[in-house]
Amino acid sequence: MLDLKAQLKLALENIVPPETEVVIQDTPADKPGDYGSPVAFLLAKALKQNPAQIAKDLAAKVILPSGVARAEAVGPYLNFFVDQSAFVQNIISSVYTPSSKNQKVIIEHTSVNPNKEWHVGHIRGALIGDTLGRIYRAAGYNVEIQNYIDDTGRQAAESQFAIKHYNAVWDGKQKYDHWLGELYVRLHKDFDFKKKTPEAQALEPAIAEVIHALERGELRNEIETVVKSQLETAYSLGIEYDLLTWESDVVHAGLVQQALEIFADRLEQPTEGKYAGTKGVDLSSFVPGLEEPFKVLVRGNGTFVYETKDIAYHYWKFGLFEGLEFSNFAKQPSGKYLYTSAPKGELHPDGQSFAHANQVINVIDSRQWLAQIVVKAGLSLISDGTYAKYHHHLANETVLLEGETMSGRKGITVSADEVIAEAIEQALEFMKAMIPSPANPETLAPIVGIGALKFTVLKTTPERQINFRWDTTLSREGDTAVKIQYAHARARKIAREYTAKGYSGTPDFSSLSELELGVLKTVAKYSEVLTLCTRDKSAHPMCAYALELAGAFNGYYNHKDANGKSDTSVLHAPEGLREARLAVVTRVADAIKEALGVLGIDAPEEM
RNA sequence: GCACUUGUAGCUCAGCUGGAUAGAGCGUCUGACUACGGAUCAGAAGGCCAGGGGUUCGAAUCCCUUCAAGUGCACCA
Numbered sequence: 001m002l003d004l005k006a007q008l009k010l011a012l013e014n015i016v017p018p019e020t021e022v023v024i025q026d027t028p029a030d031k032p033g034d035y036g037s038p039v040a041f042l043l044a045k046a047l048k049q050n051p052a053q054i055a056k057d058l059a060a061k062v063i064l065p066s067g068v069a070r071a072e073a074v075g076p077y078l079n080f081f082v083d084q085s086a087f088v089q090n091i092i093s094s095v096y097t098p099s100s101k102n103q104k105v106i107i108e109h110t111s112v113n114p115n116k117e118w119h120v121g122h123i124r125g126a127l128i129g130d131t132l133g134r135i136y137r138a139a140g141y142n143v144e145i146q147n148y149i150d151d152t153g154r155q156a157a158e159s160q161f162a163i164k165h166y167n168a169v170w171d172g173k174q175k176y177d178h179w180l181g182e183l184y185v186r187l188h189k190d191f192d193f194k195k196k197t198p199e200a201q202a203l204e205p206a207i208a209e210v211i212h213a214l215e216r217g218e219l220r221n222e223i224e225t226v227v228k229s230q231l232e233t234a235y236s237l238g239i240e241y242d243l244l245t246w247e248s249d250v251v252h253a254g255l256v257q258q259a260l261e262i263f264a265d266r267l268e269q270p271t272e273g274k275y276a277g278t279k280g281v282d283l284s285s286f287v288p289g290l291e292e293p294f295k296v297l298v299r300g301n302g303t304f305v306y307e308t309k310d311i312a313y314h315y316w317k318f319g320l321f322e323g324l325e326f327s328n329f330a331k332q333p334s335g336k337y338l339y340t341s342a343p344k345g346e347l348h349p350d351g352q353s354f355a356h357a358n359q360v361i362n363v364i365d366s367r368q369w370l371a372q373i374v375v376k377a378g379l380s381l382i383s384d385g386t387y388a389k390y391h392h393h394l395a396n397e398t399v400l401l402e403g404e405t406m407s408g409r410k411g412i413t414v415s416a417d418e419v420i421a422e423a424i425e426q427a428l429e430f431m432k433a434m435i436p437s438p439a440n441p442e443t444l445a446p447i448v449g450i451g452a453l454k455f456t457v458l459k460t461t462p463e464r465q466i467n468f469r470w471d472t473t474l475s476r477e478g479d480t481a482v483k484i485q486y487a488h489a490r491a492r493k494i495a496r497e498y499t500a501k502g503y504s505g506t507p508d509f510s511s512l513s514e515l516e517l518g519v520l521k522t523v524a525k526y527s528e529v530l531t532l533c534t535r536d537k538s539a540h541p542m543c544a545y546a547l548e549l550a551g552a553f554n555g556y557y558n559h560k561d562a563n564g565k566s567d568t569s570v571l572h573a574p575e576g577l578r579e580a581r582l583a584v585v586t587r588v589a590d591a592i593k594e595a596l597g598v599l600g601i602d603a604p605e606e607m
Numbered sequence: 608g609c610a611c612u613u614g615u616a617g618c619u620c621a622g623c624u625g626g627a628u629a630g631a632g633c634g635u636c637u638g639a640c641u642a643c644g645g646a647u648c649a650g651a652a653g654g655c656c657a658g659g660g661g662u663u664c665g666a667a668u669c670c671c672u673u674c675a676a677g678u679g680c681a682c683c684a
Contacts, residue, residue, distance in 0.1 A: 366678065400677095
């Protein structure tokens, strides 16, 4: 019954010409019926008939699925009326359980260079990726979350070089990634690498040596220290991973060589011009009008550019070959283990199995767009090109800081840890101002504060650039997680009171009204919203839905009759109606908790 | 220059595989039972959906075009 609209769609498809696209939508609030379809418009032309007449004919002809009382033409629309009592009981007694999709989705997110602390921009990508993982799991997919560690890159090298250059020693007090980030900023303040000043150029040989050391894996412990420190930030947001994949492992395990064996002969090898001696791909079929459509993958000296490693990594993600070995990296706060690729590990640590994706989603900010096109081009070279179809770059836009572009190099950022601490602190102050002595502020403040932060970041579509502002991003007013958490707590309170008063009785669902039906219709939308989220690969429809649920419940809770008297009280209702309303309220609370859960936001029982 | 993303109420945003009168929050203005929790709710005001053209029975949604903002176009990562 949770998919009543799908059943209505099928019922109509049975009586209209094949290939007619049947749409079932919610009827506007002031129109008769619960669900409706504009399908008559589509048929009007072919049948050369008035759509209103067609709608009437369809209403007479359609075989209604159980739970639907009748069909009626409303002008050119064909509207359906649910059997209220059956609908209510069905929603109350059913829980959404997804069918297994037998599909493995690998979501890569975070992938922050291991040389500094996270800033607010990183929070966005990580939250989008984490939430998308929850959404796909909720929808019945097998999900693997990977965090790529670019441990052989320029940024990692510069920070490690800065430690030596300044003879810096970590005192163990400051969070390690912050300490390292400060050295990185200091290095760039002292030397202008972009302008290639003589002083900066003089450091290049030493930095190159660090890069080589990183490539040989000699600084693995140092990088692990940064990664562990960064993971603390993720954990404080409730974000966990399944696997860390290290770039140096991708290289050492021979993944690039294996990839080359598969696609080398499909690469172009210019024999003249500036690219003579290199190998690469022509991007013109992916991005028309590029000034320079040729992309080098193998340099003239035989070494690989970054994107080549990424292509190899993606061949591996899709299970084209094995090669990476793994080990157990850490126990995460939830108790779930985090694994890592490792130079000397095993193929299946603790029986775990990685890669072999059916679908790959990379949550990487939009500035990496071209690099992701190169990966897609690499995937299109092999097999019949279908792998490229299952590679999705979820290009989230960047986060501005009070309207300004952030820069990790220049230190124009706000650290994620600072934002998280502030979100919790503000929630605590707010709570104390409202309730003189709140019950358990220390546990509640993170739930409310981080919930507000997460919701604010997630409710906007990923492709829109957002602006971080201290005064609005942590807000708990209006369309925020707090309203949703509050609605949930309020509903739970009613159930607790019911028990405390020692009530009992048999629910009489026939005594319920349109009001309860309306609330439960919102509950019934859950699976539809989940599908929308996976289709669009975005969490923001779930945010809107959670708000809609809270709004539906709060509206119901506060509803008044024509005389201005509350007419939806549970506890003051006569036995029978009382139990039926309690069942509705409990079902709504469950739905709110479920929706928030998919967003990674806790729903406290009381607040 | 070329490409990608964005442009909807005073502000921040939904709605975009075309469908019924374009929806929320903030802000402004009115209100709400002698509160099953007022961190709530009901109502009012506020829109040539950036501009122009096209397709369609029907366009915020699709196509073309102009304008504005952001981003990207290395044998860097």
